[in-house]
Amino acid sequence: GEDVEQSLFLSVREGDSSVINCTYTDSSSTYLYWYKQEPGAGLQLLTYIFSNMDMKQDQRLTVLLNKKDKHLSLRIADTQTGDSAIYFCAERIGFQKLVFGTGTRLLVSP
Amino acid sequence: EAGVAQSPRYKIIEKRQSVAFWCNPISGHATLYWYQQILGQGPKLLIQFQNNGVVDDSQLPKDRFSAERLKGVDSTLKIQPAKLEDSAVYLCASSLSNTEAFFGQGTRLTVV
Numbered sequence: 377g378e379d380v381e382q383s384l385f386l387s388v389r390e391g392d393s394s395v396i397n398c399t400y401t402d403s404s405s406t407y408l409y410w411y412k413q414e415p416g417a418g419l420q421l422l423t424y425i426f427s428n429m430d431m432k433q434d435q436r437l438t439v440l441l442n443k444k445d446k447h448l449s450l451r452i453a454d455t456q457t458g459d460s461a462i463y464f465c466a467e468r469i470g471f472q473k474l475v476f477g478t479g480t481r482l483l484v485s486p
Numbered sequence: 487e488a489g490v491a492q493s494p495r496y497k498i499i500e501k502r503q504s505v506a507f508w509c510n511p512i513s514g515h516a517t518l519y520w521y522q523q524i525l526g527q528g529p530k531l532l533i534q535f536q537n538n539g540v541v542d543d544s545q546l547p548k549d550r551f552s553a554e555r556l557k558g559v560d561s562t563l564k565i566q567p568a569k570l571e572d573s574a575v576y577l578c579a580s581s582l583s584n585t586e587a588f589f590g591q592g593t594r595l596t597v598v
Contacts, residue, residue, distance in 0.1 A: 380528070407585060418490075418577060418589040419529070464528055471541055472517055474579075474587055476528035 380477035382465055387483045394452040396480045398465030401446060405467040408441060410450045413462045413479070422450070422463075452482075460484045488512065490590035492578050498596045504566040507593045511560070511580030517541075519587065520553055520563050521577040529577055535561065568597045 379401045388394045400408070406427050411419040425432045425439045425448075432439045438451040448465055465477040491510040499505050511518050516537050521529035532551065534542040538558040546553070550569070555561040565572055575594050581587040 411589075416591075418591045419579075421586055421588070424585065471534075471536070472581060472587075473531060473534060473542055474519070475531070476521075478528045 380465055380467060380475055382463075382477040382480045384478070385481050385483070387485065388455050390455060390457055390484055390486050392455055394450075394455045394459070394482055394484075396450045396452075396463050396465075396482065398448040398450075398477055399446055400448065400465070400467045400475075400477075402467060402469050402475070403443075403446065405469055407468040408439075408448050409466040409468070409474070410437075410439065410448075411464040411466060411476075413464065419464065455482075455484050457484045457486060490578055490580050490588055492576075492590035492593055494593055495591065496594050496596075498598060499568055501570055501597050502567040504564065505568055505595060506562050506564045507576050507578075507595075509561045509563070509578030509590060511578070512582070512588055515580035515582045515588075516558070517581040517587075518555055518561050519577075519579040519581070520561070521579065523575045523577055523592070525574070532563070532576075565595075568595075570597050573597045 381399045409424040410422045423434050436453045440449045462479045462481050464479045466474050518535045520532045523529040532546045533553045535555045538555050553563045575592040577592045579587045579589045
């Protein structure tokens with residue numbers, strides 16, 4: 377089935393690391409994505425990982441994929457107040473179909 | 487490179503009225519998506535086009551929603567008649583390859 381789950385809320389202090397988790401059910405996923413959504417804005421692609429990779433690092437962002445457990449995480453190092461937003465995990469299945477999670481609201485306090 | 491353009495940004499209508507949204511994807515992108523995002527939820531795929539053909543419309547409420555992409559470029563999504571539960575942000579996205587999809591800013595629909 378197509379189901380992507382995320383925790384609803386995460387609160388961290390500026391300068392700390394943030395880890396946002398996601399679980400998915402469809403083992404045929406080819407790519408997995410992290411999108412960021414700020415208030416009143418569309419979705420901004422942050423990073424993605426191919427399903428045969430375990431890890432991808434991109435500046436402050438680290439994506440870990442455990443395909444056996446169908447678990448994806450996004451680590452943001454040195455979190456800033458500008459990182460406050462809703463983060464969506466998404467999986468690509470079938471012919472380019474994107475299935476999104478419920479979103480995790482990240483609040484960064486000074 | 488220009489992004490995905492959507493209009494209008496906001497729309498308020500009464501229930502049972504009709505409404506249409508427009509999307510112009512990034513030039514050259516063959517795949518176009520319409521998503522519905524209800525407040526507090528993740529985006530849900532309504533319909534996916536590949537050029538001017540429909541690839542997936544399994545979650546489109548076809549009794550009231552319709553979409554077209556006649557020339558394989560821009561697209562319109564229509565709701566007729568609207569219900570209160572259609573209040574949401576309607577997001578259009580386009581994709582060239584099977585790696586990235588780029589999203590527009592969305593149209594926020596309020597049905598009263």
